Amino acid sequence: xxxxxxxxxxxxSPWLLLAAVVLLWQIICSAFQVxxxxxPSPLLIWQQFLEFHTVIxxxxxxxxxxxxxxFGVAIVVGVLLGFLIGSSRLAYAAVYPLMTAFNALPKAAFxxxxxxxxxxxxxxxxxxxxxISFFPIMVNIATGLATLEPELxxxxxxxxxxxWDVLIKVGLPRSLPYFYGSLKVAITLAFVxxxxxxMTAANEGIGYLxxxxxxxxxxxxxxxxxxxxxxxxxxMYELFSLVEKRTTxxxxxxxxxx
Numbered sequence: 001x002x003x004x005x006x007x008x009x010x011x012x013s014p015w016l017l018l019a020a021v022v023l024l025w026q027i028i029c030s031a032f033q034v035x036x037x038x039x040p041s042p043l044l045i046w047q048q049f050l051e052f053h054t055v056i057x058x059x060x061x062x063x064x065x066x067x068x069x070x071f072g073v074a075i076v077v078g079v080l081l082g083f084l085i086g087s088s089r090l091a092y093a094a095v096y097p098l099m100t101a102f103n104a105l106p107k108a109a110f111x112x113x114x115x116x117x118x119x120x121x122x123x124x125x126x127x128x129x130x131x132i133s134f135f136p137i138m139v140n141i142a143t144g145l146a147t148l149e150p151e152l153x154x155x156x157x158x159x160x161x162x163x164w165d166v167l168i169k170v171g172l173p174r175s176l177p178y179f180y181g182s183l184k185v186a187i188t189l190a191f192v193x194x195x196x197x198x199m200t201a202a203n204e205g206i207g208y209l210x211x212x213x214x215x216x217x218x219x220x221x222x223x224x225x226x227x228x229x230x231x232x233x234x235x236m237y238e239l240f241s242l243v244e245k246r247t248t249x250x251x252x253x254x255x256x257x258x
Contacts, residue, residue, distance in 0.1 A: 082141025
């Protein structure tokens with residue numbers, strides 16, 4: 001049977017789509033003479049990126065390492081809470097609803113409180129990145145452990161395995177695909193949290209750059225900053241995807257049959 005799947009086309013499809021979107025964007029801006037103060041064209045964004053690349057790079061580096069700091073804390077806390085919730089029915093019933101309610105709170109509302117507690121600077125940005133990104137990690141680890149097949153657990157118990165052995169030797173490896181999936185979601189959220197915090201509680205970073213560029217009506221620079229944040233998030237997403245494929249190939253064996 002003829003397969004419609006084309007590995008080369010799949011590999012290049014994101015870049016082809018991006019090129020098509022950018023081309024359409026430029027055509028619309030040129031054809032309708034859209035004001036650069038309302039919606040800058042890709043050409044203008046690129047020009048301002050080249051003009052201010054040193055400034056953008058400095059702010060981007062600050063946003064990157066602050067995001068990684070908050071994300072690192074989110075991984076530690078998310079894994080520990082996920083292990084606790086997923087390994088105990090009582091903890092699952094008690095903690096999970098409260099964490100769900102906490103996650104529903106708008107994290108931007110925490111920024112003024114964090115400023116009062118820690119002042120303007122890296123503290124609120126790191127904590128905002130943490131608060132917005134730990135929940136997906138926790139949920140996926142807990143789901144991976146809580147959905148361990150009862151039949152498999154019974155067989156292991158008959159063979160002499162204790163509850164701890166089942167969780168460590170079977171539950172955690174089984175949760176790795178869930179874990180990597182959560183990392184790919186959480187890292188994008190972490191960049192959002194850092195940028196939002198920097199817009200109101202920092203004098204450095206891409207968020208600060210966006211506010212500064214907007215106030216001076218340099219919309220091309222503001223869009224360039226947004227694109228840099230998106231590029232950083234995409235790179236980290238692809239990095240986690242690569243690590244996932246290398247370490248959990250057994251969970252993706254069906255993907256190679258296209």
